[in-house]
Amino acid sequence: MAPRAFAVLPLVALVYGPTLWVCPRVHRSRGIRRMGRAATSSDISASFDSFANFLQQQQSEIIHQLEDIETASFCCDPWGSVDTGSGGITRVLQGGSVIEKGACSFTCIRGGNLSAERAKAIRARQEDVLVQAGDAFAATALSMVLHTKSPLVPTFRSDVRIFWVQSANGQEVAWLGGGADLTPYYLNEEDIQSFHEMYCKLCSGAKLDRHPGFNYQAMKESCDDYFYLPARQEHRGTGGIFFDDLPVDADTLDFARGVVTTWMASWLPIVKRHRDDEFSAKQKQWQLLRRGRYLEFNLLYDRGVKFGLANANPRVEGVMVSAPPVIAYEYNHRVEEGSPEAELLQVLRKPRGWVNK
């Protein structure tokens, strides 16, 4: 597969971008020396297609697992041409028994051309990479958000994406990014620990030795750093892992596959533990208020949403699908000292370690 001259399509989950898989014949910078063997253009092309297929299969598998625990079903909104050109499959469930609103979206862009803004963003983050406006790119992603009906079940968000640029000068670079994180409304330590431990174990087992910045601890901290609302001086949730700019090789691709297959394994047990727990109207209102922060983060800070909406003709419903279903705002809402709500806030203000090593 070679990127072709399609127009750039908006793609929320793919904005994050870079560090790399580089064909060393054209690229001799620091990035290269981090690589094991030399990757070739056909390696990248084959891996890209295979990873895109994996993500699309996982979308079906995840929807299947979610519909198993749900009374409602996901709609299916395909657009463009997923298999050969650019397109996506947006799947959304609204008004479920567990998921009040959830989305699982697969996207694959082939033959895009970097906008000036995106090329600049890549250069700002990747000194080695000489990409410029107009360079061809391909990208594929699976991204999810599951807003829960019960305030006792945490909201789940995740994505994995691969981004591949072919510069006019012959340079090729590819990066992986993604992660998974929890946004609980009440602090159930067992839930949050089990969630983090699963990703910690995955990271420890992955062959990421050649990528020293991508251990569990570093990716846990990246997650806390990214999902932060500076004006509120609060993190959005209790985190998980977040990685970006991960060079593409066989090991990192394996790791990214592992991340995707851990998503439901890390979240469904929490759902099953609490889906039938009774909750009060006050607890529901607290969830609605916290969802205001969720939307604030998405609209004010999330790179994907900002990029998606800045596009000339955005698929706005696809971008805004991450918005919670019902949100409340109260002026000067205060929580009672020592209450479960205050306990959550304390952790959001000062993230905690969740894994005992």
Next chain:
Amino acid sequence: MAPRAFAVLPLVALVYGPTLWVCPRVHRSRGIRRMGRAATSSDISASFDSFANFLQQQQSEIIHQLEDIETASFCCDPWGSVDTGSGGITRVLQGGSVIEKGACSFTCIRGGNLSAERAKAIRARQEDVLVQAGDAFAATALSMVLHTKSPLVPTFRSDVRIFWVQSANGQEVAWLGGGADLTPYYLNEEDIQSFHEMYCKLCSGAKLDRHPGFNYQAMKESCDDYFYLPARQEHRGTGGIFFDDLPVDADTLDFARGVVTTWMASWLPIVKRHRDDEFSAKQKQWQLLRRGRYLEFNLLYDRGVKFGLANANPRVEGVMVSAPPVIAYEYNHRVEEGSPEAELLQVLRKPRGWVNK
């Protein structure tokens, strides 16, 4: 009053800024030639204080008028030192019989210093003005938003602000800005016409001949242009007037006073016509969905909110007080062709003239 060396305080409604009242002894550019007589520093100081007093009185008067039609009361959150230094009075009503959430906030900043970002923003809009980071400024504003309980009563938003900068080089500039606009959920033409006609009449009666860019039609179009969501290709509401960069002189100050005293006169009759009309759950849900757009505009595009939240230590509740109380998001919500909801959308996509001349 002379601006003193206080820290810059965040001030949502005052961000918009500039065109001017300039002491001609130091400023000989195009801006000046638009002025009538030469304004002096003491003129500006006296007018600033008098205008701040007027806004503070109007806050009380407006709250009085609103509480007359309400079962709930406004809380009163004063901060800082309104009379001599910098401070404000935030007044908020939540859970009222007419107003589901409303705020009327008076703010007065004395002795602020321009941040580099704000100075740059002023220079970008005002080529004549040589302001720079660190220049002293004073500003005062009254801003309102009234989110209605009934979807048959439009949401009302308004503000008026004066912004005065004293440059280190001795130059002094002052500007007025403000306006008022309606965000209806259903298109009652009589309501919208009466609202616009009132501001049209005010503009015609104001002595704004020396400021040709500030007639009703221009300010109506500015309002449509400002409250626009490019990603949705929708205007937020049915507009009103919006003005910015209005040079300060006796006539423009009179006009700005007239704007403030027109607010309740333009909105309360609409409230009284519809407050007791019955509405359905479907109509309420439509209101909640439209409120999503309200918040999107505030977080993505509103200069005041963006500036307010970007501040190092923002009074975030003061900034976010404009958020609607309850908001809904539905993926791919569609309105029925020919329905009242579709009729509203048509006008939001293509603003209409509301005044027959």
